[in-house]
Amino acid sequence: MKYTWSYSSISLFDQCPKKYYRMRVVKDIVEPPQEHLLYGTAVHKVAEEYVRDGTPIPAKYAFIKEQLDALVNIKGDKYCEYEMGLTKNLQACKFKAEDVWWRGIADLIIINKDKCYLVDYKTSKSSKYADTKQLELLSLAIFKHFPQVKKIKAGLLFLVVKDFVTRDYENDEGKGKAWLQWLNMTHSLEACMKAEVWNPKPNFTCKAWCPVTDCMHNGRAH
Numbered sequence: 001m002k003y004t005w006s007y008s009s010i011s012l013f014d015q016c017p018k019k020y021y022r023m024r025v026v027k028d029i030v031e032p033p034q035e036h037l038l039y040g041t042a043v044h045k046v047a048e049e050y051v052r053d054g055t056p057i058p059a060k061y062a063f064i065k066e067q068l069d070a071l072v073n074i075k076g077d078k079y080c081e082y083e084m085g086l087t088k089n090l091q092a093c094k095f096k097a098e099d100v101w102w103r104g105i106a107d108l109i110i111i112n113k114d115k116c117y118l119v120d121y122k123t124s125k126s127s128k129y130a131d132t133k134q135l136e137l138l139s140l141a142i143f144k145h146f147p148q149v150k151k152i153k154a155g156l157l158f159l160v161v162k163d164f165v166t167r168d169y170e171n172d173e174g175k176g177k178a179w180l181q182w183l184n185m186t187h188s189l190e191a192c193m194k195a196e197v198w199n200p201k202p203n204f205t206c207k208a209w210c211p212v213t214d215c216m217h218n219g220r221a222h
Contacts, residue, residue, distance in 0.1 A: 001194070004100055006103050016203055019205075021192075023212075043123050050072075051080055052080040064159045071108060076111050079109040081105055081106075086101055090176075092141075106120070107119055107121045108120075109142065111149065114151070115151050116151070116152045118135060120138070127165055130156050130158075135167050135169075136167070137182060140179065151170050152170075153166060200216070206219060
């Protein structure tokens with residue numbers, strides 16, 4: 001079975017296979033653009049252009065300058081919106097390679113010899129429920145794309161509330177233990193594909209946020 005996945009898609013599948021099927025396989029449900037996502041995209045673009053090119057920050061986003069300056073001052077090679085791909089045997093490849101299996105984009109990577117900083121920008125108004133799982137997945141890919149890197153200091157940079165949620169990762173030298181949870185999820189995804197069965201999985205989005213309104217668990221359908 002040929003397919004590709006990302007952190008967002010496998011998270012959607014893990015949340016509810018039926019929701020994943022409708023939104024990512026048959027694609028008969030498309031959520032309209034949401035204001036907070038459009039705002040986040042705009043802030044990401046400003047951050048990318050400032051760190052990479054020194055493009056002046058528009059006045060409306062001036063509040064992020066101090067935090068970005070701290071990143072700019074870190075020594076090392078900087079890669080903004082860096083696209084990475086992995087093959088199914090966990091080898092580094094291009095983002096659009098013919099045999100790409102996993103895809104991910106890092107907001108900012110800073111490489112200094114065998115050390116690395118990984119930063120993911122967030123525009124949420126709270127860091128209380130910070131999800132660091134994406135940092136682990138991106139770090140695993142960085143170890144493949146930059147084999148000289150031994151340690152990664154990763155963080156979710158909450159630009160609005162000025163908080164930085166960090167995690168540290170070390171290269172497991174090919175032992176692969178960190179990949180187990182992700183491979184288990186992809187195996188489950190493949191099982192659904194093979195059986196052509198996508199059962200719903202009740203979760204916190206059912207009552208008010210799930211766009212699959214014809215599902216028996218959707219609170220807005222009844």
